[in-house]
Amino acid sequence: MESFWQTIKKPIIGLSPMDGITDPAFRSVVDEIGHPSILYTEFVSAEGLSRNPKRLLRTFTSHKTDTPLIGQLFGSDPIAMQEAAAILIEKTKIQGIDINMGCPARRVASHGGGAGLIKKPHDAIKLIEAVKSAIRATNKSIGLSVKTRIGYDEIVTETWIKTLLEAQPDTIALHGRTLKQMYTGVANWEEIHKASLLTKKAHILLLGNGDIQSLDEANEHIKKHTPDGILIGRGALGNPWIFQNSTPSVKIRIQTAMRHIQLFDELTPIANPLSLRKHLGWYIKGFSDASSIRNTIMKLATTKDMLDFLSSLSYSE
Ligand SMILES: Cc1cc2nc3c(=O)[nH]c(=O)nc-3n(C[C@H](O)[C@H](O)[C@H](O)COP(=O)(O)O)c2cc1C
Known part of the structure; x- marks a missing residue:
């Protein structure tokens, strides 16, 4: 077939x-x-x-x-x-x-x-x-x-x-x-x-x-x-x-990281959210303050904390 x-x-x-x-x-x-x-x-x-x-x-x-x-x-x-x-x-x-x-x-x-x-x-x-x-x-x-x-x-x-x-x-x-x-x-x-x-x-x-x-x-x-x-x-x-072949803005990268977390909650609600930390670290690669953002991300334990932190980041285009 x-x-x-x-x-x-x-x-x-x-x-x-x-x-x-x-x-x-x-x-x-x-x-x-x-x-x-x-x-x-x-x-x-x-x-x-x-x-x-x-x-x-x-x-x-x-x-x-x-x-x-x-x-x-x-x-x-x-x-x-x-x-x-x-x-x-x-x-x-x-x-x-x-x-x-x-x-x-x-x-x-x-x-x-x-x-x-x-x-x-x-x-x-x-x-x-x-x-x-x-x-x-x-x-x-x-x-x-x-x-x-x-x-x-x-x-x-x-x-x-x-x-x-x-x-x-x-x-x-x-x-x-x-x-x-x-x-x-x-x-x-x-x-x-x-x-x-x-x-x-x-x-x-x-x-x-x-x-x-x-x-x-x-x-x-x-x-x-x-x-x-x-x-x-x-x-x-x-x-x-x-x-x-597109290069996203900082704002889109943050929005996408947040979408990733929402999808994680939706699709795999009982999985361990710590597996998200590495993905978040990759989305923010190249940001001017990437290392301090990454340090904070590595301490976040729940998807709510991750979403709250990402939405607190304000970036102009
Ligand atoms: C962290 C990691 C996990 C991987 N896990 C698998 C896997 O489960 N199955 C598989 O066939 N290949 C796995 N690979 C190999 C990749 O699918 C791919 O063949 C390899 O990374 C080379 O392609 P790339 O240079 O585009 O990454 C893995 C690679 C990495 C880096």
Whole structure:
């Protein structure tokens, strides 16, 4: 069955998944302001979700528009992966499931999940097949993607992408670094280009990812390295405007920070508001008195205190 991946407008400019960051409130802010093509959730353990769906399903709370939401799962056990995918399909409004094959964190990769799968191609294929089975078992048109890196301790882009293509996901998102690099050095877009030549032949979409700091840069990479789209991660922190190439005034930044807090209360009322502090710090980056504002923000414990403080800041345009 066709999924949104087959009909979505290209080039795709999406919000990359970020654990602890791309929660429902932040995704909604990005959706309202940036209008990206797609939004990814934070990653969630497939085993955890299959054992305790109630708590973890909150991560997948959707935004108000039709922008496709892709739920990301990590894990190494195909049975848990299939169960978790089935739970997401049944209980949430996600339009796509993404399998994380790129996380470098020890707690994920050393257990055979995340970027650890680059070293275990057979396991990677089994996980893709497990999610495919869960999708086939429903009558919903759910997309299937994989987000990965260009290698484990060395670059193996072409062999790795060819392996993934055998299992035929709809889309591969590729961060141009190896696991060993973590987030050091620069993303290797030449490797993303090589991958795009392979995915084009197989009629599978490729999203390039790594170090994009503006929409202009995204478009340059799309032109030069020919992916079907781009995912933006860190460039969107406190900066949902990156998807529109606009530079907001100080006043708009404060209003947006306040909107973020309101959405947090609305969408995730029982979540810990301390997770908002870092977002507020990012919105005020570059303000002339940013460091004293940040010091105050770091002491605020409730969403009401945060809103009161932000509304007390007066800025002329
Ligand atoms: C704090 C943080 C959390 C991340 N969490 C995830 C995650 O849950 N799943 C995932 O696939 N990638 C995750 N990533 C990787 C990003 O999605 C992205 O691939 C990487 O940051 C490179 O893109 P960028 O340079 O645009 O940030 C995370 C990155 C950061 C910085």
